[in-house]
Structures are given as C-alpha cells and as structure tokens.
Amino acid sequence: MKKLDYHLHSYFSADSEENPRNHVLEAIEHGLEEICFTEHRDFYFPEIDFSLNVAKYFREINRLQVEFKDKITIKIGLEMGIDLRFKSEISEFINSASFDFVIASVHEIDDIEVYDGTDFYLNKSKEEAQKEYLLACLEVVQNFELYNSFGHLDYVARYGAYADKSINFVDFEVILLEILRNLASKGKALEVNTRLFSESKTQQFYSDLLINFKKLGGEFVTLGTDSHVAKRDWAAIDNAREIIKKAGFKELATFSKMKVK
Ligand SMILES: [Zn+2]
Numbered sequence: 001m002k003k004l005d006y007h008l009h010s011y012f013s014a015d016s017e018e019n020p021r022n023h024v025l026e027a028i029e030h031g032l033e034e035i036c037f038t039e040h041r042d043f044y045f046p047e048i049d050f051s052l053n054v055a056k057y058f059r060e061i062n063r064l065q066v067e068f069k070d071k072i073t074i075k076i077g078l079e080m081g082i083d084l085r086f087k088s089e090i091s092e093f094i095n096s097a098s099f100d101f102v103i104a105s106v107h108e109i110d111d112i113e114v115y116d117g118t119d120f121y122l123n124k125s126k127e128e129a130q131k132e133y134l135l136a137c138l139e140v141v142q143n144f145e146l147y148n149s150f151g152h153l154d155y156v157a158r159y160g161a162y163a164d165k166s167i168n169f170v171d172f173e174v175i176l177l178e179i180l181r182n183l184a185s186k187g188k189a190l191e192v193n194t195r196l197f198s199e200s201k202t203q204q205f206y207s208d209l210l211i212n213f214k215k216l217g218g219e220f221v222t223l224g225t226d227s228h229v230a231k232r233d234w235a236a237i238d239n240a241r242e243i244i245k246k247a248g249f250k251e252l253a254t255f256s257k258m259k260v261k
C-alpha cells in the first residue's frame with residue numbers, strides 16, 4: 001500500500017500559514033511517495049474569505065514538482081466546500097483549472113459554520129447536530145458529482161461543547177449507508193481523514209464506514225491528514241493504513257487530472 005497524504009493545506013488556504021515547501025520536505029523525511037495539496041475554496045463562507053489564488057497556487061506547486069521530481073510525486077488538488085445553493089459557481093470553479101484531485105466537503109450549512117463558537121450547535125443535542133451534518137452530506141452526494149473523494153464524514157465530531165464529541169456509526173447507520181451507497185455507485189472515493197485518529201472511537205467510526213463501503217461495492221479510498229502545518233501525527237497515517245487494509249482495500253486511490261490511476 002502506497003505511503004501518501006492526500007489532504008493537506010498550506011498558505012494558499014486562508015486558515016494555514018505553512019509554506020508548501022515545508023510540507024514537501026517533511027513528507028520526504030517520513031518516506032512518503034506521494035502528496036496532494038488540497039487547498040480550500042468555499043464560496044460565500046461566513047466570517048472568513050476562503051478564496052484561492054489558483055494561478056499562483058499552480059505556479060508555486062509546479063516549481064516544487066520540478067525541484068523534487070526525483071524524490072516525491074506532488075499533486076495539485078482542491079478541497080471544495082460544497083453548498084448546493086452555489087452549485088453552478090462551484091462547478092465553474094472546479095472546471096476552471098486542471099486540478100489533479102478534488103475533495104468535496106461540507107463546512108457550513110445555511111450560512112452557519114459547523115465549528116466551535118457558532119450557532120450550529122446552539123440548543124442542539126450532540127445527536128441532533130451530528131444528524132443535521134450527515135443529512136447535509138447525504139444531500140451533497142445525491143446532488144453533486146464533480147469531485148473525486150468525499151471529505152471528513154466525521155467533521156462534526158471535531159467541534160461542539162459536548163463532553164464526548166465522538167460519532168458512532170450505529171447511531172446514524174441508515175443515513176451513513178445511504179451516503180456510502182451513493183459514493184460506491186457513482187465511483188467516488190471515501191476519504192479516511194486522520195485528524196481525530198488519536199481517539200479510538202474515530203478509528204472505530206472509520207473502520208465501520210470502510211467495512212460497509214466495501215460491502216456496498218465501494219472501490220476507492222483516499223487517505224489524508226488534513227494537516228495545516230508540516231509537522232503532523234505520522235502514527236495516525238500508519239493506523240489508518242492498517243484499518244483500510246483490514247476492511248479489504250489493498251491499495252489507496254491516487255488521482256491525476258481528476259481521473260483515478
Ligand atoms: Zn475540510
């Protein structure tokens with residue numbers, strides 16, 4: 001199974017200050033064969049301007065691809081925040097450049113950011129907040145096709161003022177199976193996002209997702225740390241690889257110009 005990281009952010013994303021070169025050096029030092037930058041673009045995001053200077057992004061990563069071509073494969077990707085109200089702008093943006101790989105992610109719902117300190121979790125039990133998030137993800141996978149992998153299904157478990165933020169597969173089995181069925185039947189990849197992998201409940205959640213994705217005929221899995229800095233939890237990648245293998249996936253999916261390799 002390839003050693004790679006298919007979800008990382010540098011200073012081309014509004015919420016990262018990391019130099020992409022540092023990501024490359026760190027990845028080489030840890031023996032990765034391939035990385036894919038997946039910078040943020042979210043249309044009309046509340047509070048923060050998540051625009052992306054595409055020309056500058058391509059120029060700089062293209063230079064790194066040349067400089068490190070004998071050491072590591074570097075891909076140019078995108079993490080697209082999906083809000084179906086802006087479907088046409090989103091599609092136009094994705095088609096405007098030759099991205100290697102596109103992650104579809106839900107970061108806000110009806111102009112409310114799914115994040116700490118926002119109104120999203122206000123007056124909601126953890127289960128209500130998680131259900132609302134997953135239903136928004138389901139709507140996206142049912143109505144949007146222009147992407148390769150669906151990002152961080154456990155995103156909602158990162159935030160909210162709950163003593164135990166974790167998410168359980170069995171609590172949302174019907175919705176999650178429907179999401180996985182859509183991804184599998186449309187040839188989309190499921191992302192294993194290692195951001196919360198230090199918690200065993202996260203590992204269990206992804207293990208349940210992967211086993212069911214395989215049963216439903218899912219073929220492609222991508223793996224990413226979602227790291228906004230070069231230093232990261234490398235053990236999480238190894239743990240994730242084991243869970244992916246155990247679920248019956250022999251290889252991680254990689255992409256060029258949005259086509260699976
Ligand atoms: Zn994200």
Ligand SMILES: [Zn+2]
Nearest residue numbers: 007009079226
């Ligand atoms: Zn991300």
